[in-house]
Amino acid sequence: MSGLVHLCGLSWHARLPVPGPLDIPAAVLPLLVALLTLARFGHEVLRARRARSRHLGVLALVGRRSAGLRATVLDHELPAVYCLPGRCPRVVVSTGALRVLSSAQLDAVLDHERAHIAGRHHLTLAAAEAFARAFRWLPLARAAREQTAMLLEMAADDRALRRHPRETLAAALYEMAASRTPRGAFAAGGPGALVRLHRMLGPHRR
Template identity: 50%
Template sequence: MTVALILATYAVLAAVLLPRALRRARWADRAPRLAISLWLAACASALASAALAGLTAVVPADAIGHGLARLFEVCAALLSGGSEIPVASAGFRLALLASGLIAGRAGFCVAAVLYRARRERRRHAEGLDLLGRHDGELGAVVVDYDEPLVYCLPGRRSKAVITTAALRSLPPEHVAAVLAHERAHLRGRHHLVLALAEGLARAFPRLPLFAAARDEVTRLIELRADDVAAGHHPRVHIAAALVRLATGRTPAFALGAGGENALTRVQRMLNPAAPLGRREKLAGVTAVALLVAGPAALAAIPGVSSLIAHHCHTLSL
């Protein structure tokens, strides 16, 4: 019961207070990929803690201590409401239902976001087939449009898209730099990460953690694509292209180089901060590992303790 209470308390505190702590991390812009992992790990940690809290409270620890056969026997009795543990069976069903609802709602909302985005991208791709033309030299689809836009369309038929207005307003080296940004999105499958963050935010709209994770992941993914592009093109070229594309209105289901954070990203490109050191990276990776594995490890403590005690007792006999 103590472990269950700790898990439940942590789930509530994480959902409410953890966003404040994570937003104070000044190193996030220096290592956007690690920061994205940290935000998603925090979401997973809160969900796992909430799902495991109820199960930990009603499953007897000594069931694990006597091996898997005994554990299955106890779980079957809890589900069937057997006479061996009649009081716990109702609680077990309720806990199992609550855990299923948490996981089910999260999975359903993420799947719904993925399905809707895929449908819209398919429609847009069909329009590009009719109105656009593939430029083999650029490796992108060119569309006649009077607004400077550069974006990518993820999925099976992934492609980078650039408008004629963007080609007129950007010199060739800037075009190459911004297209590298879009290809970084495609290679990194960033649309899946965004769908996960958006789905969790829709599944639990009143919990600050998930809304904050969606906003931060959206921002950090653009920084990550900027960094990948900067590995092959001068930063000043990326910055100049972002200035030109800052006011562009990218389709909601696509990933674009412009956007509301473009000017902040320009400053970051022109004044790059030092990358994280080994100790800082190790601390970040350790935090991700603790967030992901912590709830399961904590929930397993009573069972592992009972298992050790049971086998030690058996050996002593």
């Protein structure tokens, strides 16, 4: 908080130059920023949790549990693998994905999704979403939301690459590139798959 005050060119004990008899400490401004973002964060967490709960209810009716995959299998032609993080985490695999992915590719994608769950990435994404909604007029806020989602996918890629070859995960991402997911879920494919493929197959740098 003190650093944010100084970044705004104020001192901790400064007063805001407002008209009238009000005497408002400068620290109120960054405090309001923090409270607004925190309130938005709570709202985003609850909203995503409700969306996941609704989808879990649907999965209970139309999905079937696979003990071997440790995932829920959903009858759908489009190849898709995604996870629903939170209190009752669930990894979902479509029959289309089972049809087009090899055993090694499927294992790599499942490890990618479990990395999202283990890393609690949904909380980081909720924080970025809260910042973007609280300050939607700021280009930085909008960019932060998009780039945070991409970086979380890259982090899950890196976790999966500890156990699987790059070519295996890259081939799986290629098959999953057109997949779509419900709100509150993380998908192995999606619109950022091409950027991740370039990063994965390019010269390896720390």
